[in-house]
Amino acid sequence: MITAADYTVIALYFIFILAAGVLFRKFLSNTSDYFRGGGKMFWWMTGSSAFMTQFSAWTFIGAASKAYVDGPIILTIFVANAVGFFINYLLLAPMLRQTRVVTAIESIRLRLGKGNEQFYTWMNIPIGLIYAAIWLNAVGKFFTQAFPGFELVPTIIALGLVVMLVSVVGGSWAVSATDFIQLTLLMLVTIVTAAFSLHAVGGPGELIAQIPHESAFGNDVTLPALAVFWMLTVLLKQIISTNSMTNANRYLNARDSSHARKAALLASILFLVGSVIWFIPPMAASIIYPDIAGMVSPDFANPSELSYVVMAQNILPNGMIGLFIVGMFAATMSSMDTGLNKNAGYFIVNFYKPVLRKNSSEKEQFWAGNIASLVMGLAVIGIALYLEVLANQGEGKGLFEIMLSFGAIVAVPIAVPIILCLFIRNTPDWAGWSCALVGIVTAVLINHVFTAPWFEGLIGHDLSGREESDYLYIITVVLNVVLVSGWFFFTRLFYRGYSKERQTEVDRFWSDLHRPVEADEMTSELDGPQCRIIGWMAGIFGGFMTLLMVIIPNDLAGRSAFFFCSAVLLGVSFLLLRSAKRADARHASIK
Known part of the structure; x- marks a missing residue:
């Protein structure tokens, strides 16, 4: 209730x-x-x-x-x-x-x-x-x-x-x-x-x-x-x-x-x-x-x-x-x-x-x-x-299968090329979007060729309803990874360099990618305020949980649950407010 x-x-x-x-x-x-x-x-x-x-x-x-x-x-x-x-x-x-x-x-x-x-x-x-x-x-x-x-x-x-x-x-x-x-x-x-x-x-x-x-x-x-x-x-x-x-x-x-x-x-x-x-x-x-x-x-x-x-x-x-x-x-x-x-x-x-x-x-x-x-x-x-x-x-499969199926069919072919391009150089620009299209074609093949009945005939074994879903998930992810990755490496055969403008952009990308970011003085201005605001929010919520522990009738286990929640929130509040003071002191010393 x-x-x-x-x-x-x-x-x-x-x-x-x-x-x-x-x-x-x-x-x-x-x-x-x-x-x-x-x-x-x-x-x-x-x-x-x-x-x-x-x-x-x-x-x-x-x-x-x-x-x-x-x-x-x-x-x-x-x-x-x-x-x-x-x-x-x-x-x-x-x-x-x-x-x-x-x-x-x-x-x-x-x-x-x-x-x-x-x-x-x-x-x-x-x-x-x-x-x-x-x-x-x-x-x-x-x-x-x-x-x-x-x-x-x-x-x-x-x-x-x-x-x-x-x-x-x-x-x-x-x-x-x-x-x-x-x-x-x-x-x-x-x-x-x-x-x-x-x-x-x-x-x-x-x-x-x-x-x-x-x-x-x-x-x-x-x-x-x-x-x-x-x-x-x-x-x-x-x-x-x-x-x-x-x-x-x-x-x-x-x-x-x-x-x-x-x-x-x-x-x-x-x-x-x-x-x-x-x-x-x-x-x-x-x-x-x-x-x-x-x-x-x-x-x-x-x-x-x-x-x-x-x-x-x-x-x-x-x-x-x-x-x-x-x-x-x-x-x-x-x-x-x-x-x-x-x-x-x-x-x-x-x-x-x-x-x-x-x-x-x-x-x-x-x-x-x-x-x-x-x-x-x-x-x-x-x-x-x-x-x-x-x-x-x-017509719906339920939220579990919807989430997994959607990720396997769409998210994987989009993600694979932009992971590989973080490590593999000398690929034509069209490698990115063409890899995603290969993934979409793969999904069509699975729906019309590599179906669950096809797999059952291949192994000579009838799958349960759950196993049919598991198989489709496996074949979708694995084929996407293999075919999309293969296509990405294949596109390197067509690499002929970049225009001057594009070469400048690509050089900037590789230079930035491996050059560490260090916090500057402007960043430190917000260190204290972000800790302080969240610290007070946690403290107020923790205090309210303490009040509920006292006024709501519960057995020892129930009160212990409220005590646990309030203690953690108040502890987080204390740590953040202390960090805010230290951040303010650091920023003052920089000035």
Whole structure:
């Protein structure tokens, strides 16, 4: 049951988010500040934002459904994310920061020319909108279950409008600042939910012993080798997606190369820790609530997608469900507002300015970015509603398969060439867009030639429904990687050098890529304020959690949960406020 305390927590959260937009607006002076924070953020802000852009409420809806049905195999995706970000830490994070651009696609223009700038702009914007729609659809399902009486369609529209408003008002500074607060709240509530879930099933040993799955790979597995190949393919795909040049946006806001590297390590650690705790509740739900379809509205096409929600509602202490709702909304809001800000940046910096309005002023570009964010936000809402129409008509696969299939078919062929071009020189500019077209042709071949029935005939074995989906995912990713990579190397045979203008751009790209970025005195001016604002936000929320611990009737376990959350928030507040004082002192000494 949702209590007054829960509604108060939710209201306080929205007040904080809107306040962040107002407080950080004074940090904005140009489009670089609006779209990438001017490259002046600390590693913990950059790392939080990098993590949250790779994360959404899909984890607790679509991925939770996979955990409920098939068990621990879902951890593969999130461990793979941790590996991908660790590779960022070892190599790519500082390199991507060192491109010294406002948007990631600017670096693609320097490396692959103006044609690829437009190609990747108009490939990435629709992809970003579709991903955001999947996330919004997921969080809409969650809110509908959490608030009895709410209908899904109005919920999707309302939440989409809220996210759109925050994205337009705040810019990248507010987005990254709220990402840090939202990350803290998210990790706290998921740790508490995991702990109470373990207690409900009798501890870790009982969870492992009672998981009702046919094998270690889950249910409907007739060919274990295929499940192993699926896991390896997921690892490959996530490494590709986390190391693409288009993800330079994650590190362009870092104050220097060192902070970019630390940010990547933080994201890697968070995914590694999170993969352990996030899926305990849905796996526990498969034990405690084996017939979950009878516990949710019959309107939902995939009841297992609400396993995490059902578990939380039945085990969390009084007053904690509000923080849980905040955590779930934060998971999607952070991904959506970052996505809208990034896509608006692509539109303004990589299309509006160089194509439509070459002589536009900074002020004009700023307001055009606001309008672009509004339009894209409305598009996300429309796509999210369409996904639900497909699901209700029985044409949708469910959020888990939609997310994986979309990434395999579209994201991989786009990402492969712009990873390779970070290391391989002497390729013609058309290598970029032609590789993506090869990937699209590959997808057509898979749908019409290398189908699941073809594979069954090849191996002489009938696949289950799940295995058919796994096979299509494997063949799509592997063929895309092999054929697209092969085509990229093949294009080198046609390299005949660049024009003088292009050679200058390419030389600048390679020079910047390996030249470390060092924070300047201008950057230090904002070190104290960014720590202070977020520190006070964490402190106020921590104080409120302490108040709830005292006034809400709970047993010792329930009060301990509130104490844990308040202690962490107050501790974070103390550390940030202390850092703000030190940053102010450093800046004063520079002056």
